[in-house]
Structures are given as C-alpha cells and as structure tokens.
Amino acid sequence: MLSREPPGDSRGCGERPASVQGICRVYTYHPLAKGTDGYQGFLGILFQDVGPNGEGRLGRVPGLPVQAGAQRSVFWARVSSGSVLVSFRAGGDNNWKGKTDPSLPYKDEFGVPAEGMTTGRAEPLALCAHHRG
Numbered sequence: 001m002l003s004r005e006p007p008g009d010s011r012g013c014g015e016r017p018a019s020v021q022g023i024c025r026v027y028t029y030h031p032l033a034k035g036t037d038g039y040q041g042f043l044g045i046l047f048q049d050v051g052p053n054g055e056g057r058l059g060r061v062p063g064l065p066v067q068a069g070a071q072r073s074v075f076w077a078r079v080s081s082g083s084v085l086v087s088f089r090a091g092g093d094n095n096w097k098g099k100t101d102p103s104l105p106y107k108d109e110f111g112v113p114a115e116g117m118t119t120g121r122a123e124p125l126a127l128c129a130h131h132r133g
Contacts, residue, residue, distance in 0.1 A: 013026060016076075016122070017076070017122065027045065029043055031043070046058075048061065048063075048093070049061055049062070049063060049064050058093050058094055058104075059093060059094035059101060059104030059105070059106050059107060060104060060105065060106065061106065062106050063091075063093060063106065063108055066091075066110075070129075071128060071129045072126045072127060072128045072129065073090045073112070073126070073127045074124050074125070074126045074127075075088075075124070075125055076122045076123065076124055076125070077118050077122070077123065077125055078118060078119065078120055078121060078122040078123065079118050079119065079120060080120060081120050082119070082120070083117050083118065083119045083120075084117070084118050085115065085116075085117055085118075086115070086116060086117075086118045087113065087114070087115045088113070088114050088115075088116075088125060088127060089111060089112060089113045089114070089127065090110075090111075090112045090127045091108040091109070091110040091111045091112055092108055092110075092111030092112075092113075093106070093107060093108040094106065094107035094108065095107040095108050095109070095110075095111060096111050097111070110129070112127045112128065112129060113127075114126070114127045114128075
C-alpha cells in the first residue's frame with residue numbers, strides 16, 4: 001500500500017539542501033507480503049501531465065516539452081531507514097526500448113533509465129541523456 005502526505009505538507013522532507021528547487025513529495029510504502037492478493041513485487045509511481053479535460057492515460061496526453069539541449073534531469077531521493085536499490089526513468093511514455101502502440105496519439109521521443117542505491121540521506125540522482133534506453 002502506498003500513501004501520500006497531503007500536498008504542501010513538508011513534515012517528512014527533513015532539511016533540504018539549499019540548491020534543491022521544486023516541491024517535496026513524501027510517500028509512505030507498506031509492501032504487501034508475497035502471495036497476498038495484489039502483490040506485484042515492485043512499486044511504481046508515475047508523474048504525468050494531465051490534459052485539459054482531466055484525462056491522464058499514457059499516450060493520450062502530450063508530454064511537457066523538454067528544453068532543447070537538455071542532457072539530464074536531477075532530483076533528490078531518500079528512504080526513511082536502511083538502503084534500497086531503486087530504478088528511475090524519464091520519458092519513455094509509449095516508447096520504451098522501441099516498443100510503441102501506434103493507436104495512441106502521443107509518445108515520448110526519449111527514454112532514460114537509471115538505477116542506484118537510495119539511503120536515509122537525501123542524495124541527488126541524475127538521469128543522463130547518454131543512458132538512453
């Protein structure tokens with residue numbers, strides 16, 4: 001089960017480095033036991049723009065433009081305790097590893113994966129263009 005703190009609630013963000021921009025989102029994850037109904041073996045969170053009529057299905061809403069010449073996307077992540085191997089990606093909507101659904105009107109022109117260890121200390125993670133998937 002995944003729950004999100006209310007928007008604007010920064011109680012779980014802790015001290016943020018001065019260089020960090022944007023909003024902080026805090027999620028609490030309580031994994032299901034293997035074999036439990038709904039168990040998938042992973043957790044996924046997707047941030048996507050929403051269309052003018054509230055639509056939000058992948059491939060049905062145009063993505064936000066990426067600034068010309070952009071080479072990386074940097075964000076900060078941490079876990080409450082221990083360390084966790086995580087996988088992140090930018091882009092890839094209806095175009096991951098060359099697989100697309102031609103019936104959908106939109107697709108990303110890039111897909112950048114990254115994997116790393118996240119600990120209890122907030123660290124910057126970068127998705128770089130030279131890692132395109």
